[in-house]
Amino acid sequence: MKLFPFLGKKKYPLTVPQNQHSMTRRDIEHSVLDILGRLRRSGFQAHLVGGCVRDILLGKKPKDFDIVTNARPQQIKRLFRRCFLIGRRFRLAHVYISHDRFVEVATFRAAVDPEQVPPEGARFAANNVYGTIDEDALRRDFTVNGLYYNSADGSIIDYGGGLEDLRKKTLRSIGDPAQRFREDPVRIIRAARFCAQLGFSLSKRDHRAAIECAPLITQANAHRMLEELYKILRCGASAGTFVNLKKFGILKNWLPEIDPDRAPDLLARLAVVDRMRSEGKEIPVAVLLSALLYDLFDEAMGAKRGFQESFTMLHQRFTELVMRLRIPRKEWDSISNLVARQSSLERIPDPRKGKGFEKRFIRNAHFWNTLMFFEVRADAAGSHEAELKYWKERAARAREQEGGRPREEAGRPRKPRRRHRPQGSKPANQQN
Ligand code: ATP
Numbered sequence: 001m002k003l004f005p006f007l008g009k010k011k012y013p014l015t016v017p018q019n020q021h022s023m024t025r026r027d028i029e030h031s032v033l034d035i036l037g038r039l040r041r042s043g044f045q046a047h048l049v050g051g052c053v054r055d056i057l058l059g060k061k062p063k064d065f066d067i068v069t070n071a072r073p074q075q076i077k078r079l080f081r082r083c084f085l086i087g088r089r090f091r092l093a094h095v096y097i098s099h100d101r102f103v104e105v106a107t108f109r110a111a112v113d114p115e116q117v118p119p120e121g122a123r124f125a126a127n128n129v130y131g132t133i134d135e136d137a138l139r140r141d142f143t144v145n146g147l148y149y150n151s152a153d154g155s156i157i158d159y160g161g162g163l164e165d166l167r168k169k170t171l172r173s174i175g176d177p178a179q180r181f182r183e184d185p186v187r188i189i190r191a192a193r194f195c196a197q198l199g200f201s202l203s204k205r206d207h208r209a210a211i212e213c214a215p216l217i218t219q220a221n222a223h224r225m226l227e228e229l230y231k232i233l234r235c236g237a238s239a240g241t242f243v244n245l246k247k248f249g250i251l252k253n254w255l256p257e258i259d260p261d262r263a264p265d266l267l268a269r270l271a272v273v274d275r276m277r278s279e280g281k282e283i284p285v286a287v288l289l290s291a292l293l294y295d296l297f298d299e300a301m302g303a304k305r306g307f308q309e310s311f312t313m314l315h316q317r318f319t320e321l322v323m324r325l326r327i328p329r330k331e332w333d334s335i336s337n338l339v340a341r342q343s344s345l346e347r348i349p350d351p352r353k354g355k356g357f358e359k360r361f362i363r364n365a366h367f368w369n370t371l372m373f374f375e376v377r378a379d380a381a382g383s384h385e386a387e388l389k390y391w392k393e394r395a396a397r398a399r400e401q402e403g404g405r406p407r408e409e410a411g412r413p414r415k416p417r418r419r420h421r422p423q424g425s426k427p428a429n430q431q432n
């Protein structure tokens with residue numbers, strides 16, 4: 001990252017011309033440049049904002065690109081052939097750049113006072129919802145997420161000292177942190193993740209506010225929290241995020257069952273997951289959640305554990321937790337299966353007993369998730385090396401014999417069907 005010599009005479013908003021920062025058009029995907037260009041040629045402003053600007057300035061590859069504009073949703077829709085509007089009150093445009101990827105194009109938001117937001121279902125005027133870029137900036141969470149790249153001239157507009165905070169590796173709320181965290185306590189979880197992901201420290205004032213506001217997390221929407229949990233487990237820095245969540249007082253209010261200081265292998269398992277993610281590996285949700293929750297399951301299953309016994313016990317003991325976290329039934333079924341099957345991988349089957357069990361075990365729908373999670377555990381604990389090698393060889397052989405993947409393999413990403421219209425965001429199976 002370049003240093004920013006002009007920061008001496010801070011005056012916000014600060015516009016930093018193209019030749020004084022390191023982000024260029026080459027950092028931006030062609031299809032994104034096309035969208036920005038079309039918006040501009042139609043007379044609208046078109047900026048990039050958020051994680052993409054932040055990550056490019058830090059020299060990292062951005063995960064996706066978010067566009068903001070003064071065009072209203074219907075105007076955006078008219079400009080692009082493959083464009084769908086989502087959301088009720090605040091409408092967002094998803095502009096498809098391939099059959100399963102889209103770029104989010106949002107109209108600048110107005111700086112609405114949360115107290116004045118009309119109740120759900122009430123009529124509202126568009127002027128209350130959509131605003132100017134200046135208002136939009138005030139709604140953003142952290143200064144480093146409030147940097148705008150103006151596609152018209154390549155300048156960067158910094159509303160709250162984001163450039164200086166990037167240089168200092170500090171995460172800081174825009175405005176009064178206690179007020180921002182009270183408005184939306186999920187921002188504390190985002191802070192924990194960004195600090196771990198970017199190697200940043202939370203500002204002292206934000207840190208105090210986070211601890212003060214952490215109990216409010218119990219009031220946050222449970223579905224949104226589950227999405228945040230998925231983001232954490234996929235972000236490549238989940239171990240560091242959980243350490244931060246404990247430090248900020250969030251863990252005891254969100255997942256009191258989990259304590260990195262009491263679960264010896266938890267952080268090691270998360271570190272293995274993080275390494276796999278940084279190598280670009282897709283990990284099924286069931287494996288990610290098992291990596292997080294395994295200590296609870298392991299303790300409950302005890303030493304002597306057959307599959308059926310363990311499976312039943314997991315359902316008896318943890319259904320309440322699973323419902324509280326809003327883990328979907330399908331994932332819970334997958335988790336309980338792969339966890340209850342772990343003990344079968346912990347030993348090499350006796351060859352005198354025939355290959356019947358082994359064949360059935362490998363052909364089972366849950367085998368691949370079971371093996372992937374066994375690998376996470378074995379790597380984390382530095383144990384079961386021989387067993388892991390054995391099962392991986394058997395699995396590879398079975399794959400060859402079947403001429404590809406075993407018939408009943410489950411939970412692995414499949415090739416999308418060509419004409420399928422995706423439901424999810426960005427790359428369909430990789431939301432944030
Ligand atoms: P990531 O790399 O995780 O995608 P991101 O900063 O792009 O990081 P997103 O969740 O994609 O995060 O959100 C995009 C932008 O929207 C953020 O950079 C921030 O400006 C704004 N934003 C998202 N969530 C919030 C929130 N809860 N409060 C305020 N602003 C938010």
Ligand code: MG
Nearest residue numbers: 050051052064
């Ligand atoms: Mg993003």
